[in-house]
Amino acid sequence: MSKKILIVAGDGIGPEVMGEVERVIAWYNDKRGFDADIENELVGGCCYDAHGVAVTDETVEKAKKADAVLLGAVGGPKWDNVPYEGRPEAGLLRLRKDLELFANLRPALCFSALADASSLKREIVEGLDIMIVRELTGGVYFGEPKEITDLGNGERRGVDTQVYTTGEIRRIAEVAFDLARKRDNRVMSVEKRNVMKSGVLWYEEVAKLHKEKFSDVTLENMLADNCAMQLVRNPKQFDVIVTDNLFGDVLSDIASMLTGSLGMLPSASLGAKDANGKACAMYEPVHGSAPDIAGTGAANPIASILSFAMALRYTFELGADADLLEKAVDTVLADGLRTGDIMQDGMKKVGTTEMGDAILAALDKLNG
Numbered sequence: 001m002s003k004k005i006l007i008v009a010g011d012g013i014g015p016e017v018m019g020e021v022e023r024v025i026a027w028y029n030d031k032r033g034f035d036a037d038i039e040n041e042l043v044g045g046c047c048y049d050a051h052g053v054a055v056t057d058e059t060v061e062k063a064k065k066a067d068a069v070l071l072g073a074v075g076g077p078k079w080d081n082v083p084y085e086g087r088p089e090a091g092l093l094r095l096r097k098d099l100e101l102f103a104n105l106r107p108a109l110c111f112s113a114l115a116d117a118s119s120l121k122r123e124i125v126e127g128l129d130i131m132i133v134r135e136l137t138g139g140v141y142f143g144e145p146k147e148i149t150d151l152g153n154g155e156r157r158g159v160d161t162q163v164y165t166t167g168e169i170r171r172i173a174e175v176a177f178d179l180a181r182k183r184d185n186r187v188m189s190v191e192k193r194n195v196m197k198s199g200v201l202w203y204e205e206v207a208k209l210h211k212e213k214f215s216d217v218t219l220e221n222m223l224a225d226n227c228a229m230q231l232v233r234n235p236k237q238f239d240v241i242v243t244d245n246l247f248g249d250v251l252s253d254i255a256s257m258l259t260g261s262l263g264m265l266p267s268a269s270l271g272a273k274d275a276n277g278k279a280c281a282m283y284e285p286v287h288g289s290a291p292d293i294a295g296t297g298a299a300n301p302i303a304s305i306l307s308f309a310m311a312l313r314y315t316f317e318l319g320a321d322a323d324l325l326e327k328a329v330d331t332v333l334a335d336g337l338r339t340g341d342i343m344q345d346g347m348k349k350v351g352t353t354e355m356g357d358a359i360l361a362a363l364d365k366l367n368g
């Protein structure tokens with residue numbers, strides 16, 4: 001049975017980088033018997049322009065049925081003034097929520113060829129390998145009430161609600177503990193229990209679950225502000241970091257710069273397995289739509305390509321194929337090819353397509 005992949009390239013540089021991913025998928029179909037069917041749909045600003053919504057019901061249904069959804073990026077200044085419900089990000093958030101993609105895995109890995117592209121010193125980031133596990137369908141992103149009300153006295157009040165249940169905390173912590181067992185067996189749980197009730201609950205529930213099922217894993221706790229500071233002071237102290245939706249959003253942007261560029265960071269958003277063992281999954285680069293360079297052919301396709309590698313690993317359970325793709329990226333970087341965002345003295349500057357060409361050539365070579 002052929003594999004079903006839904007590509008939603010989105011806005012800005014999304015279509016350019018996803019074009020390279022399509023070529024990589026075609027290579028796997030050709031050379032590794034991957035056998036995937038690709039469909040393309042709109043999400044984000046481009047969907048708003050076509051349909052007046054950031055994602056259509058039909059696309060959400062298709063996404064639920066797909067084995068994997070690959071997303072490029074959404075948003076851009078063009079849609080700054082559309083109604084809040086129709087803004088490009090609403091399409092992405094609806095996909096996350098409707099597919100119940102509660103577990104967002106954001107690895108931050110420093111390729112040694114790029115250690116000098118980081119704004120931090122080489123010795124701080126070289127060899128870095130951390131995994132941020134971000135809760136993705138709860139917290140302040142979705143909590144109700146979420147509104148702006150008129151107080152009638154010339155004042156308005158904006159409210160967002162941070163809310164977590166024990167079940168939501170336990171299932172994301174479980175993912176983190178499971179991942180840690182396959183890595184360095186250490187979990188850092190991050191919240192702000194010094195000011196937030198949801199943080200107190202987070203702390204208590206993670207500790208409880210640890211005692212019940214994962215006492216072989218080392219568990220430590222850190223306040224989110226301290227974690228932000230520790231990530232730039234000594235990032236290699238971390239193995240797996242597990243945290244809520246908003247802290248995870250912020251901390252993963254910090255972590256991305258440790259790796260040289262936001263253009264390098266992939267992510268996987270995974271749902272719970274249903275009765276048949278099928279889980280929804282969406283893979284996307286951590287970077288945004290970069291409207292400033294969209295259409296110029298300068299975007300770095302590596303984060304999107306590495307996101308497809310995560311799909312090979314987590315959805316299709318093809319670990320060796322994922323390793324191969326990661327190795328191909330590594331080879332190209334070691335050969336000195338760089339897109340603008342990771343450019344360094346003495347390296348060869350290339351565009352999106354040339355980077356794709358080089359990765360395909362490296363795949364051919366490694367595949368023998």
Ligand code: IPM
Pocket residue numbers: 089092249286
């Ligand atoms: C991310 C992005 C999104 C988020 C935006 C585009 C809604 O920043 O995936 O990190 O805040 O989750």
Ligand code: MG
Pocket residue numbers: 249250253
């Ligand atoms: Mg973000």
